[in-house]
Structure formats: structure tokens, C-alpha cells
Amino acid sequence: MLQLKMAKQEEKTKNKSFDLVIIGGGPAGLTAGIYAGRARIKTAIIEEMIAGGQSATTEHLENYPGFKNGVGGVELAMMMEEQAKKFGTEVIYDSVVSAKLEGEEKEIHLASSVIKAKSVIIATGATPRRIKAEGSEKFHGKGISYCATCDGALFRDKKIVIVGAGNSAIEEGIFMQRFSDDITFVQDLPYLTAEKILQERIKSYPKTKFYLGAIVKSINGNDKVESVTIKVAKDGSEIDIPADGVFVYIGYSPKTGFFGKELKLNEQGYIPTDENLKTNLDGVYAAGDVRVKDFRQVITAAADGAIAAHSVEKYLENK
Amino acid sequence: MALLSNEDREYLKGLFTGMKRDVNIMLFTTEEKNFCSFCNDIKEILEELKSLSDKIKTHEYSFEKDKSIADEYSVKRGPALVLKADKDLGIKYYGIPAGYEFSSLVEDIVDIGNDTISVDESLVEKVKSIDVPVHLQVFVTHTCPYCPPAVRTAHKFAMLNENIKADMIDSNTFYEYANSYGVQGVPRVVINEKHHFEGALPEEEYLKQILNAIM
Ligand SMILES: Cc1cc2nc3c(=O)[nH]c(=O)nc-3n(C[C@H](O)[C@H](O)[C@H](O)COP(=O)(O)OP(=O)(O)OC[C@H]3O[C@@H](n4cnc5c(N)ncnc54)[C@H](O)[C@@H]3O)c2cc1C
Numbered sequence: 001m002l003q004l005k006m007a008k009q010e011e012k013t014k015n016k017s018f019d020l021v022i023i024g025g026g027p028a029g030l031t032a033g034i035y036a037g038r039a040r041i042k043t044a045i046i047e048e049m050i051a052g053g054q055s056a057t058t059e060h061l062e063n064y065p066g067f068k069n070g071v072g073g074v075e076l077a078m079m080m081e082e083q084a085k086k087f088g089t090e091v092i093y094d095s096v097v098s099a100k101l102e103g104e105e106k107e108i109h110l111a112s113s114v115i116k117a118k119s120v121i122i123a124t125g126a127t128p129r130r131i132k133a134e135g136s137e138k139f140h141g142k143g144i145s146y147c148a149t150c151d152g153a154l155f156r157d158k159k160i161v162i163v164g165a166g167n168s169a170i171e172e173g174i175f176m177q178r179f180s181d182d183i184t185f186v187q188d189l190p191y192l193t194a195e196k197i198l199q200e201r202i203k204s205y206p207k208t209k210f211y212l213g214a215i216v217k218s219i220n221g222n223d224k225v226e227s228v229t230i231k232v233a234k235d236g237s238e239i240d241i242p243a244d245g246v247f248v249y250i251g252y253s254p255k256t257g258f259f260g261k262e263l264k265l266n267e268q269g270y271i272p273t274d275e276n277l278k279t280n281l282d283g284v285y286a287a288g289d290v291r292v293k294d295f296r297q298v299i300t301a302a303a304d305g306a307i308a309a310h311s312v313e314k315y316l317e318n319k
Numbered sequence: 320m321a322l323l324s325n326e327d328r329e330y331l332k333g334l335f336t337g338m339k340r341d342v343n344i345m346l347f348t349t350e351e352k353n354f355c356s357f358c359n360d361i362k363e364i365l366e367e368l369k370s371l372s373d374k375i376k377t378h379e380y381s382f383e384k385d386k387s388i389a390d391e392y393s394v395k396r397g398p399a400l401v402l403k404a405d406k407d408l409g410i411k412y413y414g415i416p417a418g419y420e421f422s423s424l425v426e427d428i429v430d431i432g433n434d435t436i437s438v439d440e441s442l443v444e445k446v447k448s449i450d451v452p453v454h455l456q457v458f459v460t461h462t463c464p465y466c467p468p469a470v471r472t473a474h475k476f477a478m479l480n481e482n483i484k485a486d487m488i489d490s491n492t493f494y495e496y497a498n499s500y501g502v503q504g505v506p507r508v509v510i511n512e513k514h515h516f517e518g519a520l521p522e523e524e525y526l527k528q529i530l531n532a533i534m
Binding site for chain 2: 003004005006007049050052056057059074082111112140141142143144145147149150151153154155156223224225245
């Protein structure tokens with residue numbers, strides 16, 4: 001069935017001020033927006049792409065509670081967005097380029113305006129980690145992809161290599177079966193790391209191949225990808241796998257590069273928080289995939305959003 | 320069944336209020352059935368859009384039967400949409416703007432209807448000063464959240480300068496065509512057939528790519 005998706009832009013906001021600005025409109029930011037709106041906190045969510053973040057690049061979510069037949073990633077995000085707006089939260093489609101987070105009054109800098117806020121929730125999430133192998137730079141967007149939902153349809157009946165075998169990799173591998181049944185997984189760890197139910201399902205596709213305990217050494221070809229060379233850890237042997245497309249799911253990097261030194265990050269760039277999701281700065285909280293935590297899912301991001309909004313409410317009351 | 324929810328319809332009605340000039344949407348259907356499997360849906364969408372504003376006018380043609388009109392607007396294949404004010408603005412969609420691209424369509428309508436320039440001020444003169452023909456083809460899929468900005472930037476540039484023509488191309492509908500350009504990731508923007516870049520670049524970088532290509 002035909003779907004229509006629409007980023008609904010409020011009137012252009014210029015130099016406004018809010019009690020709370022939420023940076024990022026993924027599940028964490030949108031949920032924070034719902035709770036903050038209901039607490040009657042004057043709130044804006046700033047999102048540079050489309051509501052839902054990573055969850056909008058997922059065709060189908062099967063583990064979000066309440067939807068026994070699963071729910072479309074985009075569909076869920078659109079419902080969350082509507083819900084946040086219903087309670088008065090504004091959604092501004094723009095990029096945050098930098099932020100001044102110290103002191104009582106925070107400044108959120110957009111490309112051509114500044115928004116002031118008494119408190120901030122950082123919910124900028126994460127982006128896929130780039131693969132580093134010989135040839136990988138050359139083929140970025142020309143055979144190497146990080147978004148099966150976006151690019152999968154370009155590889156009908158083609159040979160696909162998926163790097164990684166965690167949840168995202170296997171899920172997207174299952175999604176890709178509609179375009180091609182020639183799919184090979186390569187993962188550095190010697191076993192599959194996805195949920196058991198996903199493992200069972202991917203194994204039900206008889207043509208799917210797995211190279212576990214192997215790393216990608218190079219991605220080869222002239223104008224386009226022709227093969228992937230992998231190196232097997234056990235015996236150091238190299239295998240050449242014919243490939244037209246390489247889909248990469250080898251983990252994520254947090255989107256925190258544009259913040260200043262005042263915000264404390266860990267070595268990988270994730271934001272450490274206390275149990276109320278406060279960062280090292282007063283009035284600044286972090287929620288979702290961007291913070292230091294073990295399990296990054298839509299439900300855990302949404303839970304973070306609720307907690308962070310609750311913390312903001314207390315923070316604003318005590319001021 | 321209505322494709323738009325009541326909420327969406329109300330939202331769009333508000334968005335289209337106060338538009339000062341007509342927005343003409345010309346649909347070219349095609350007899351090639353497998354290209355046109357969504358043509359009935361697009362007709363329905365256009366009907367709905369039309370009912371939301373008296374400034375939105377829709378016109379239906381057949382790519383094959385109305386060849387002279389197709390030629391007049393340099394429509395190369397169907398299905399296609401041409402968006403224009405009273406004059407042609409060089410804005411096209413090949414394949415229907417569904418999925419994320421529906422946003423592009425709505426924003427184009429608003430820009431045309433209000434006759435607004437939504438390119439960043441500092442770039443307007445540079446875009447206007449391009450004095451050679453530029454053809455931008457933006458390859459997308461409906462499921463790509465990164466694609467609408469790439470389409471919109473191309474369309475905005477086209478609105479500013481009549482030397483610039485900008486097409487959205489749904490790589491799924493026009494799979495062979497996309498393949499002929501070696502599209503393996505979207506969005507891909509092809510400039511004057513020869514040059515291309517991937518990804519939704521900010522307007523300034525986008526313009527640089529165009530300027531480099533025509534140098
Ligand atoms: C392929 C794939 C499959 C997945 N499958 C599942 C699944 O089945 N079930 C599940 O529970 N989870 C799944 N996940 C994980 C889940 O999507 C994430 O854990 C969740 O989306 C994290 O939410 P978030 O709000 O913290 O961050 P994100 O979803 O990353 O959202 C962050 C948002 O912030 C915006 N942003 C970033 N920087 C800026 C800026 N400077 N200015 C403005 N906006 C900015 C981004 O555009 C983005 O929209 C999957 C992820 C992927 C990639």
C-alpha cells in the first residue's frame with residue numbers, strides 16, 4: 001500500500017526561547033517531547049532530518065511493546081511526533097550546528113538563528129560506523145551502503161555481502177531477501193550476535209551464507225564493487241566473495257562531534273549520565289543511543305526520553 | 320479510500336492558505352503498465368490536493384497520446400509530474416512522489432504558490448548567475464529519509480534560474496534507467512549527464528558541485 005510521509009514544519013522559528021530544547025527527534029527526543037508537553041514545559045524539538053531517527057530507517061520493528069504484529073519504523077515515529085505536538089511541543093526542522101550549554105541560559109545555534117533555552121536534552125543518537133578496509137572510501141555510495149531500506153531496491157537479484165551479524169545486520173538481511181537471495185554475512189566474531197529469533201529466521205533462507213570469525217580486508221572493483229576479500233582469523237586464509245553491493249552494520253558512533261569541550265564525553269564520544277540522565281552540566285540531560293549504556297533500542301531510547309523529561313521538570317521547578 | 324488522514328488534510332489546508340498564485344500540476348501517465356502501477360494512487364493524491372486549495376490546478380495527460388505536450392515540457396518518460404506556475408519552472412518528478420518524497424511535493428507546491436525563494440540568501444545571486452544549461456537528475460527511493468533535501472535543493476535552484484532543470488527520479492520505477500547511470504546509493508545527483516555526487520549536501524556544497532561541473 002502506498003505510503004505518504006510528510007515532515008510537518010511549523011512556522012519558521014527565529015530567535016525564540018524555550019524552557020526546554022530537545023536536540024534530535026528520534027524515539028528518545030520525541031518521547032521526551034511527549035512528557036515535557038504534558039508537564040506544560042515550553043518545549044521545542046530540533047530535528048535535522050525526519051522524525052524517528054534511526055528507527056525511521058528500519059522497515060519494521062517487531063519488538064516494540066504493544067504492536068503484536070510489529071509496527072513500521074516510520075509509522076511509529078510519525079505517531080510519536082503527532083503525540084508530542086498534541087501536547088504542545090514544537091518540532092523545528094533544522095540542524096543544530098553548535099551549542100553553548102554552560103550557565104543558566106543555554107544557546108542552541110542553528111545555521112541562521114539562535115534559540116535560547118533554560119534546559120537541554122541531548123538526543124542526537126548515533127550514526128553507522130564506517131567500514132575501514134582497502135577500497136572502502138572509493139566505493140562509498142557506489143556499492144557500499146549503510147541503509148538497506150534506502151538502497152536495497154537498487155540491488156535486485158544482485159550479490160550482496162552484509163558486514164556484521166548483530167541485530168541490525170540480520171534484520172536488514174531478512175529485509176533484503178525480498179530483493180535478492182544471494183546474501184553472505186561476514187562478521188569478525190566467531191558466532192552470530194543477533195537475537196536468537198532473528199538467527200532462526202535468517203537460517204531459514206537456505207541460500208544465505210555466513211563467514212564468521214573473518215574480517216573484511218578489501219573491497220575490490222574498478223568502477224563498481226566486484227568482490228570482497230575477507231581474511232579468516234583462524235588460519236589467516238583469504239577468500240574472495242563476489243559481490244555487487246556491500247551493506248555495513250558494524251556498530252554506531254554517537255553524534256556528539258559538534259558539542260564543545262564543556263560537555264563531558266567518554267572515549268568513544270558517548271555522553272556519561274547519572275541515573276536521572278543528567279550530564280556533567282547543570283540543566284543538560286542526555287537520552288537514547290547518544291549516552292553511555294549497554295542496550296540501544298527504540299524502547300530504551302523512549303524510556304530515556306521519559307526519564308530525562310521528568311528530570312528537566314524537577315530541575316525547572318527548583319530554579 | 321482516502322490516502323490522507325483528516326489531520327494531514329487540515330494541516331495541508333493551513334499550509335496552502337494564502338498562496339498567491341496558481342500551482343499547476345501536470346500528470347503524464349503512461350501505457351507501460353508496470354511503470355504506472357501507482358498511477359491511480361497519484362491521481363487520487365492530486366484530487367485530494369486540489370480539494371484543499373483553489374490555487375492548485377491539476378491536468379492529466381498521456382505521455383504517449385499527448386506527445387506534443389510532453390515534448391513541449393521535455394517530458395522524457397512516464398509517469399511524470401511537471402510543476403509550474405503560469406510558466407514552466409523546470410521542476411519534474413519521474414515516478415510518483417510517494418513515501419518521503421511526498422514532503423518534497425508539498426514543499427514545492429508551497430514555494431511555487433507563495434512565489435517564495437527558499438534558497439539561502441547568500442547563495443541566491445550565485446545561483447541566478449548560472450548562464451549555461453544545467454540538468455539535475457536526483458535519483459531517490461521512496462524509503463530514503465535522506466533524499467527529500469536533495470530533491471528540494473535541486474527544485475529550489477530550478478525555481479531561481481530558468482537555465483536549471485531539475486528532475487526527481489524514482490530509482491525503483493525507473494530501475495533500468497537508474498542502472499544505466501550506475502546508481503548504487505541514493506540520493507545520487509547527476510549533473511549534466513556526466514558529473515555526479517552522492518548524499519544530501521547542504522545548499523552551498525551542492526552549488527559548488529554544480530559550478531565545478533559546468534566549469
Ligand atoms: C538498521 C537498524 C535496525 C534497528 N532495528 C531495531 C529494532 O528492530 N528494534 C529496536 O528497538 N531498535 C532497533 N534499532 C535501534 C533503534 O533504532 C535506536 O536504538 C533508536 O532509534 C535510538 O533512538 P534515539 O532517539 O536515541 O536516536 P536516533 O534514532 O539516532 O535519533 C537521533 C535523531 O537526532 C537527529 N540529530 C542528530 N544530530 C542532530 C543535530 N545536530 N541537529 C538536529 N538533529 C540532529 C538525527 O537526525 C536523528 O533523527 C535499529 C537501528 C538500526 C540502524
